[in-house]
Amino acid sequence: MLQKSISEILVPNTISVSPETLTSEAVSIMKTNKISCLLVIQNKKPVGIFTERDIVRLLYYGVHAEKRKIAELMTKPVFTVDGHINIYQAHDLMEKNRLRHLVAVEPDGQIIGVVTQTNIIENLETEYFFQTKDVSKIMTKDIVTIDKEHLVQEAINKMAKLSLSCIVVQENKAPVGILTERDVTRLFHEKAKIIDLKIKNVMSHPVQTIPVGTSLYKAISIMAQNRIRRLVVVDKNGKIKGLITQYDTLKELEWRYIEFLNNILRQKDKQLLEAKKDAEAKLIQSEKLAAAAQIASEVAHEIRNPLCVIKAGLYYLKQILPKDQEAARKSILQMNAATDKATSYINNLLSFSRPPMLQLKLVEINEVLEESLKELPAQILSCIEVTKDFEPALPQIKADPQLLKQVFVNLIKNACEAMEEELRVKELRIKSEEIDKRVVQIAISDTGCGIKEENLTHIFNLFFATKSKGIGLGLAICQRIVEAHKGEIEVKSKVGQGTTFIIRIRA
Numbered sequence: 215m216l217q218k219s220i221s222e223i224l225v226p227n228t229i230s231v232s233p234e235t236l237t238s239e240a241v242s243i244m245k246t247n248k249i250s251c252l253l254v255i256q257n258k259k260p261v262g263i264f265t266e267r268d269i270v271r272l273l274y275y276g277v278h279a280e281k282r283k284i285a286e287l288m289t290k291p292v293f294t295v296d297g298h299i300n301i302y303q304a305h306d307l308m309e310k311n312r313l314r315h316l317v318a319v320e321p322d323g324q325i326i327g328v329v330t331q332t333n334i335i336e337n338l339e340t341e342y343f344f345q346t347k348d349v350s351k352i353m354t355k356d357i358v359t360i361d362k363e364h365l366v367q368e369a370i371n372k373m374a375k376l377s378l379s380c381i382v383v384q385e386n387k388a389p390v391g392i393l394t395e396r397d398v399t400r401l402f403h404e405k406a407k408i409i410d411l412k413i414k415n416v417m418s419h420p421v422q423t424i425p426v427g428t429s430l431y432k433a434i435s436i437m438a439q440n441r442i443r444r445l446v447v448v449d450k451n452g453k454i455k456g457l458i459t460q461y462d463t464l465k466e467l468e469w470r471y472i473e474f475l476n477n478i479l480r481q482k483d484k485q486l487l488e489a490k491k492d493a494e495a496k497l498i499q500s501e502k503l504a505a506a507a508q509i510a511s512e513v514a515h516e517i518r519n520p521l522c523v524i525k526a527g528l529y530y531l532k533q534i535l536p537k538d539q540e541a542a543r544k545s546i547l548q549m550n551a552a553t554d555k556a557t558s559y560i561n562n563l564l565s566f567s568r569p570p571m572l573q574l575k576l577v578e579i580n581e582v583l584e585e586s587l588k589e590l591p592a593q594i595l596s597c598i599e600v601t602k603d604f605e606p607a608l609p610q611i612k613a614d615p616q617l618l619k620q621v622f623v624n625l626i627k628n629a630c631e632a633m634e635e636e637l638r639v640k641e642l643r644i645k646s647e648e649i650d651k652r653v654v655q656i657a658i659s660d661t662g663c664g665i666k667e668e669n670l671t672h673i674f675n676l677f678f679a680t681k682s683k684g685i686g687l688g689l690a691i692c693q694r695i696v697e698a699h700k701g702e703i704e705v706k707s708k709v710g711q712g713t714t715f716i717i718r719i720r721a
């Protein structure tokens with residue numbers, strides 16, 4: 215209920231009139247339809263509102279209004295609100311602006327409907343009314359009363375000056391009637407000669423009363439049953455003690471609104487804290503990056519050249535080695551592979567230390583996937599069943615094919631490494647498809663060991679690795695490249711079943 219918006223509770227088909235309507239006609243519409251206000255619209259947009267309070271004001275100033283257009287006498291500009299605001303916000307606005315009606319509009323100004331205090335009350339949970347046990351806590355105690363022998367004009371003047379929606383008529387401190395805005399509207403409609411009228415002749419009576427100590431819930435029920443908006447509270451001798459109006463019943467709502475705002479603040483604080491944590495994590499990651507960048511550039515100079523010398527030396531040795539030296543040849547091959555691995559790590563580290571510079575081309579993603587598979591050493595794919603589930607007519611995407619290849623190679627390598635020790639069927643599945651208009655998705659799945667849930671949030675971190683031979687660079691690089699393409703990468707995994715990495719890139 216807290217979040218119920220006013221567009222859910224309002225009266226959608228509010229009766230509206232044009233600004234040209236004559237006041238007498240407008241009052242007649244209000245009377246026939248038993249409504250407290252009329253919306254004045256022009257070009258489907260609200261330009262004013264005409265309420266019972268306006269009629270009291272007219273009579274106070276003695277304006278001969280029957281033949282005047284409503285445009286001159288309505289309240290304008292009309293106070294409009296967004297239909298998404300909730301009940302509490304609506305009540306708060308009514309309270310602050312002393313309004314009894316709010317006009318809800320769409321962002322383009324089109325009317326959704328009118329919200330009244332009655333709508334708000336009808337939509338509050340019963341529990342709200344039970345919280346205030348006794349009406350005497352919220353009733354208006356110092357009420358303005360008038361004697362029944364007085365003139366109606368006097369009552370109207372008081373109502374207009376003090377902005378009252380009604381005035382209680384008393385005789386020996388007991389309530390004998392009530393004069394409300396609705397009664398005044400009726401008089402106006404009947405073109406009554408107000409000047410000579412006495413209150414006792416026009417007031418509504420008998421007046422509905424409740425004893426002090428009545429529960430708020432009971433009071434609300436009586437108002438609803440009798441379709442009235444106010445009750446006079448009397449003591450055991452029947453003397454006036456106060457007045458409780460629909461408006462009073464909403465007094466406690468203010469606290470609810472504050473509570474509601476506090477909740478929002480708490481939520482925002484939480485979000486802020488999370489964002490701060492996130493920012494801190496990013497900072498740590500970027501500090502790691504800076505460290506990696508420094509190591510990388512130093513290592514690259516110090517190790518890359520010697521590695522090249524070793525590789526060239528191994529090549530030379532292989533050439534001159536007599537054909538019958540099988541053991542030595544094997545050893546050279548192993549050294550060569552180890553050198554390649556070391557070079558590849560250094561290259562990875564180096565590429566990570568620099569932000570990826572994209573060389574964009576129109577790319578056929580299926581071709582890049584095929585090439586990535588070819589890039590992997592044959593023995594890594596042996597014993598693995600590879601399924602290529604490529605959607606044939608994928609849209610071309612604007613991407614850097616070399617960098618994307620680096621992503622796919624890393625992911626496929628990880629998939630194969632995860633299945634190395636598994637005794638189950640080793641299946642690598644690569645699927646490409648257009649999931650949304652011009653969004654290409656690539657999923658790389660394996661039936662390997664899977665990733666523990668507690669590790670899922672860490673695997674993209676630099677240097678996070680659970681493998682003895684891994685250094686935790688691969689996924690950090692993948693994420694960086696995919697994000698440089700404004701794409702996204704995510705993982706789904708179940709320990710003992712397998713893992714799927716999903717990449718989405720907009721074509």
Ligand SMILES: Nc1ncnc2c1ncn2[C@@H]1O[C@H](COP(=O)(O)OP(=O)(O)OP(=O)(O)O)[C@@H](O)[C@H]1O
Nearest residue numbers: 628629632673679680681684685686687688689713
């Ligand atoms: N397909 C997968 N199945 C199970 N675990 C995986 C998979 N892919 C990644 N991981 C986990 O994520 C960690 C990080 O992967 P990442 O590729 O970044 O590093 P690495 O493979 O350990 O080392 P490197 O890629 O630098 O050689 C791995 O050590 C592993 O624990």
Ligand SMILES: [Mg+2]
Nearest residue numbers: 624628688689
């Ligand atoms: Mg890896």
